[in-house]
Amino acid sequence: LTVHAQIQSITKLFSGSQVRFQAPPNSLVSFFDASLPGTLPVLNRRCVEAAVMTGLALDCVINRKSLFDRKHYFYADLPAGYQITQQRRPIAVDGTLTYSHLGGTRRNTLITKSVRIKQIQLEQDSGKSLHDDRRGQTLIDLNRAGVGLMELVMEPDMSCGEEAAAAVRELQLILQALGTCQGHMDEGQLRVDANVSVHRPGDPWGVRTEVKNINSGRNLARAIDYEIQRQVGVLKNGGTVQNETRSFDRKSGHTLPMRDKEGLQDYRFMPEPNLPPLIVYDRPSTAPPCVHPSQVVVLEEVRAGLPELPRARRTRLVESYDILPEHSFTLVNEDGLTDYFEAVVKETKAGPRKVIGWVNQVLLGLLHHHSLSVSQSPVTPQMLAQLLNLQENGQISSSVAKQVFQELWRAPGKTAQQIIQEQDLGIVSNTTEIHRICQKVVDSHPDQVQAIRGGNKKVLNKLMGLVQKETKGRADPVLVRSILEEKTS
């Protein structure tokens, strides 16, 4: 995978114009971005720090001295005719990205894998071009030209679309935690190109194709899986895979060859003559004494300023709340779910394990069904905590609690107490009443009772279901079960 992450900074990489997502066309363009003659690049300190932080978070080796190069190609959205990048000696090399995804037969086992990062380099973004095919022209907007990008090149260590999507999600979480990139693929802040090749085990690597125009993690998985199938099909039919660039069409789920790419490009890399090497220092003492501190990037200081990474967050959740790694994976994966969970646990006396079941299955299920994010949930952590407290106190049974949750979701104005009172869902703890109902059920279904006495215990669940229907789910299931077992023995 080749990932281009737009650095979250106020100004661009080599010029002092602002970085903003939506702005009037060509309003955030300086003379350098428009490549007017006589302008020179001036490197932005924040972008260097961002690249170093990302390199440290991904366990890379930071090159103390890195060099800038020019990559030449002609296209209308690249006004200079070249892009300033770091090809010979990038700022960070040899890292690892450790990611996990839920796999196994029931998709509830956490499988952890890692992919090697070949290099991280700083480079310039190009402008945006809008194609007007009707009039045969292209409209160029240079607002994005010159924005700092971090290009992360990964080694081919992944073998299917799901792994690639999980790796990109983990990278998104890391970049968001560091604050170096907001990681919204749909806004173009994180662009992923997949390089796919197939080969039989034991054979050398096959010819690879590059797939572009992917705008979400799900589409990435779809595109990679389609491309793998396509290449396998081509080879099985005796053909050869062409080394080309293909575009992903998300409506059909197919990859199509891209026009306008003539064979292998020769970029004529050349050292950037206007920029001296970028030096990063280890400790404040190794920096030259006559240089101002604002001119010096010190690794020790950057390392000390690293925030809590997703990996560390997951381990902390598992250790402090005694939940399974799979649970903490789901918590960290969804934006805002960890905070929700911690808020509920703080306010309720139910144990974290019970809360996890409610948050991960009940709440998340409903959120996904209605395509809402955690911040848009109609049920707040306080409401859920109240509900769980009622259940803990024994005022309602667990099945009633689920019903009340659904009600809270539909009509968030009411509290759990109100709903229970209105619909008379309080627990039935009158044992004589329950005995009477159980007796009635047992009497009206003699053949099931015979089957239970014969040894088929599963029929008991059916009888329990009938009892619960009678009591409208208000009876304590444990009590009902023990009474039924007693009656049918």
Add this chain to the structure above:
Amino acid sequence: MSVVNYARTLQKVILNIGPRCYHRWVTTASVALRIRDSKQNFRCRLWCGLLTPVHYQYSTEGNTSKVPSVATWEPVLENQLPPAKQVPADLVDKLERLALVDFPNQEGLVCLKKAIRFADQLHVVDTEGVDPMDSVLENRALYLREDVVAEGDCADRLLQLSKDTVEEYFVAPPGNIPLPGREEC
């Protein structure tokens, strides 16, 4: 009194003495510039020059010039150079496409071959154990700018430079226009 004023006064004196003393004199203004920091030296030497109009070199003491007195240029012989590389027509086409240069006819190709041969002289230099240099700025410190907005918001001035604009966008032809093939030239 500044050195330049001195020079002007002396120039007037020299003119009155006559053209014989002009010989081998660089204009006094440039003399003034060359030994700007040693006024004593200048005055004393100039007076000596007036009184004894002899020819002398402008290698003044206290200024060790590295410019040699006699030309040291040695032409590189053809047999010292590595064998000449052939430039196939495909490569010329590729270069024309990549760099957008034009080699319209045989003369252009001959010029290219001569240029390559001229550059081959670099191979004669022994670079054993010497690191390649990218630019003369290598040993300078790279200036790091603070992340503060300082430029931008000049859309109208930039759009004025373009021949064709549509609603604040620059207009370009779609994609890359393919260059005509060799046969069509």
